[in-house]
Amino acid sequence: MNPTSASVAVSALPGGAIPAQAARTGKVRIIDAVKYYGAAGTGVLAVDHCTFEVPAGEITVVVGPSGCGKTTLLNAIAGFHSLSSGSIYLDDEMLCGPGKLKAEPGPDRIVVFQNGALFPWKTNIENITFGPMMQGRLTRAEAYEKARDMMADAGLRGIENNYPGEISSGVRRRVEIVRALMNDPKILLLDEPYRALDSLTKSVMHEALLEIFYKNRVTIFFITHDLEEAIFLGHRVVIMTTRPCRPKKILDIDIPHPRDYSVLTTKRFREFMDETAAAVHEEATKAFAAGEKER
Amino acid sequence: MNAIKGFVLKTISFVTGEDFWRGIVAIIVFLLFWETGSRSQSWFGVAFPWVSQVPAPTAVLQEMYRLIQDPSFWHSAYLSTLRVTEGFLAAMVIGIPLGLAMAVSKTFYGISFPVFEVLRPIPPLAWVPAAIIFWPTQELSIAFVTFLGAFFTIVINVIGGAQAIDVRYFQAARSMGSSTWDIFRRIILPGTLPSIVVGATVGIGITWAVVVAAEMISGGGSAGSVGGAAGGGLGFFIWNSYVGGSYTQIVAGMISIGMAGYLSSAILRKIGEWMTPWLAEG
Numbered sequence: 001m002n003p004t005s006a007s008v009a010v011s012a013l014p015g016g017a018i019p020a021q022a023a024r025t026g027k028v029r030i031i032d033a034v035k036y037y038g039a040a041g042t043g044v045l046a047v048d049h050c051t052f053e054v055p056a057g058e059i060t061v062v063v064g065p066s067g068c069g070k071t072t073l074l075n076a077i078a079g080f081h082s083l084s085s086g087s088i089y090l091d092d093e094m095l096c097g098p099g100k101l102k103a104e105p106g107p108d109r110i111v112v113f114q115n116g117a118l119f120p121w122k123t124n125i126e127n128i129t130f131g132p133m134m135q136g137r138l139t140r141a142e143a144y145e146k147a148r149d150m151m152a153d154a155g156l157r158g159i160e161n162n163y164p165g166e167i168s169s170g171v172r173r174r175v176e177i178v179r180a181l182m183n184d185p186k187i188l189l190l191d192e193p194y195r196a197l198d199s200l201t202k203s204v205m206h207e208a209l210l211e212i213f214y215k216n217r218v219t220i221f222f223i224t225h226d227l228e229e230a231i232f233l234g235h236r237v238v239i240m241t242t243r244p245c246r247p248k249k250i251l252d253i254d255i256p257h258p259r260d261y262s263v264l265t266t267k268r269f270r271e272f273m274d275e276t277a278a279a280v281h282e283e284a285t286k287a288f289a290a291g292e293k294e295r
Numbered sequence: 296m297n298a299i300k301g302f303v304l305k306t307i308s309f310v311t312g313e314d315f316w317r318g319i320v321a322i323i324v325f326l327l328f329w330e331t332g333s334r335s336q337s338w339f340g341v342a343f344p345w346v347s348q349v350p351a352p353t354a355v356l357q358e359m360y361r362l363i364q365d366p367s368f369w370h371s372a373y374l375s376t377l378r379v380t381e382g383f384l385a386a387m388v389i390g391i392p393l394g395l396a397m398a399v400s401k402t403f404y405g406i407s408f409p410v411f412e413v414l415r416p417i418p419p420l421a422w423v424p425a426a427i428i429f430w431p432t433q434e435l436s437i438a439f440v441t442f443l444g445a446f447f448t449i450v451i452n453v454i455g456g457a458q459a460i461d462v463r464y465f466q467a468a469r470s471m472g473s474s475t476w477d478i479f480r481r482i483i484l485p486g487t488l489p490s491i492v493v494g495a496t497v498g499i500g501i502t503w504a505v506v507v508a509a510e511m512i513s514g515g516g517s518a519g520s521v522g523g524a525a526g527g528g529l530g531f532f533i534w535n536s537y538v539g540g541s542y543t544q545i546v547a548g549m550i551s552i553g554m555a556g557y558l559s560s561a562i563l564r565k566i567g568e569w570m571t572p573w574l575a576e577g
């Protein structure tokens with residue numbers, strides 16, 4: 001989009017290099033996951049024998065039509081509800097599986113919610129310091145200091161004492177991502193974080209997210225129904241079938257990181273778009289025909 | 296300092312605004328109509344229907360001027376305020392925890408909500424005779440009925456508010472390591488606070504309506520005998536004025552109650568705004 005603003009992301013890293021000490025945690029393996037809502041047989045089958053891997057230190061983007069079961073899968077990873085069968089591992093630790101179908105929620109897997117879930121009654125900095133203070137990892141003073149640093153880094157200086165309701169939705173998303181990162185999660189789970197934003201704000205958010213990713217190298221699990229967004233951000237793109245969701249196609253996007261918006265006009269990007277558009281469109285059509293609505 | 300400046304600015308822009316002047320004109324026209332109507336018999340020789348029975352605003356104003364110098368009027372106002380405060384505070388102290396408990400515990404909700412829903416449609420005033428029988432003093436009976444006026448509204452608002460808290464807030468708090476107690480204190484309480492404020496503001500209005508009627512029905516309570524002729528609360532005061540045939544005093548009493556109700560709601564709204572700063576706009 002705007003090459004000069006994109007270069008900000010790169011300039012944070014000398015020579016555009018990716019940090020060598022990049023954390024290699026946060027690998028998630030989803031094995032044969034099944035999720036029924038309601039009784040098996042009569043209920044809704046949302047996830048059907050779903051198997052794929054989210055590599056550590058990379059961005060994996062899950063694309064699928066609305067209502068296909070993406071959030072359902074994410075909730076199982078986060079531990080907000082149980083699987084019906086199958087298992088999920090985080091760095092070879094079983095989160096849920098036979099005998100323990102519901103994972104415990106924890107600060108190693110933080111969700112950035114579809115419509116945002118900053119606590120409206122807490123100021124931005126109170127939101128951001130919430131995690132470390134709840135976990136007792138940092139004192140209040142330490143948490144505030146770290147929060148101020150991270151906010152400054154993310155271009156969020158000056159809104160520390162505002163309430164989330166007083167800032168724009170784009171800025172709210174950034175605050176929420178900073179709140180998530182304050183927990184030093186192994187993996188960030190982002191559920192269509194930018195769906196409500198206009199395309200201009202969206203492009204700024206994408207660059208900001210990549211910048212954060214290059215700095216922190218935290219594993220990212222990103223849900224969207226926007227194919228362009230998926231290919232632009234992802235190392236790996238998992239295209240889901242319409243409900244019940246199951247990977248239809250898994251692509252490794254070999255466009256080198258760090259990326260900026262000039263990627264969108266490259267031949268390689270168009271090739272990926274062309275290769276996947278048909279598959280995504282086919283599933284979207286099926287979903288439309290089935291009258292899927294999102295929750 | 297900023298708050299004061301903001302208030303002054305807001306007041307100025309309100310006073311210079313169109314709505315303000317429209318309101319002023321409407322009130323003046325209303326008062327003129329009332330005055331003309333009340334004096335229609337002497338001015339035009341024809342009594343306008345209905346309004347001619349009502350004392351004129353100027354007469355009421357004179358009466359109010361007299362009343363504010365009358366200690367027994369203030370005693371009545373004091374008694375009603377006291378009963379409203381007692382009943383309202385009791386409703387808050389019992390209603391808020393009860394509502395929260397009902398919202399938080401499915402079991403408790405299952406047990407208590409049906410009983411609550413059976414009692415809720417009974418108008419507070421229908422309780423007056425029973426209250427007089429059950430409670431040892433008139434004073435307690437009136438306070439109890441007043442309590443009921445605010446209680447159901449507060450509980451319903453608390454339950455509704457707590458149940459409407461977005462599940463994502465709980466999920467986010469859990470992920471970030473909150474204990475159950477943390478979730479109660481940092482999510483449920485602040486999340487319910489706006490509804491508590493609404494319940495309280497509506498509740499205190501009902502409280503005033505109820506206290507006045509309860510005082511009329513019960514004859515002003517036991518305190519009536521202490522405070523002299525006009526003792527026993529504003530409701531009793533109006534009733535007494537009616538019995539004594541002082542129509543200006545009736546209207547003056549009505550207006551005092553209106554002002555008291557408005558004032559207490561306004562105070563609660565202010566306290567509410569102060570407690571929920573995140574809802575302030577701008």
Ligand SMILES: Nc1ncnc2c1ncn2[C@@H]1O[C@H](COP(=O)(O)OP(=O)(O)O)[C@@H](O)[C@H]1O
Pocket residue numbers: 037038044046064065066067068069070071072073243292293294295
């Ligand atoms: N709590 C629930 N109870 C019953 N059905 C649900 C529930 N949550 C989601 N569903 C259904 O599961 C399917 C997948 O939902 P979801 O995972 O939210 O889709 P997506 O995030 O891909 O849009 C939808 O058909 C939805 O109606």
Ligand SMILES: [Mg+2]
Pocket residue numbers: 067070071072114191294295
């Ligand atoms: Mg979803």
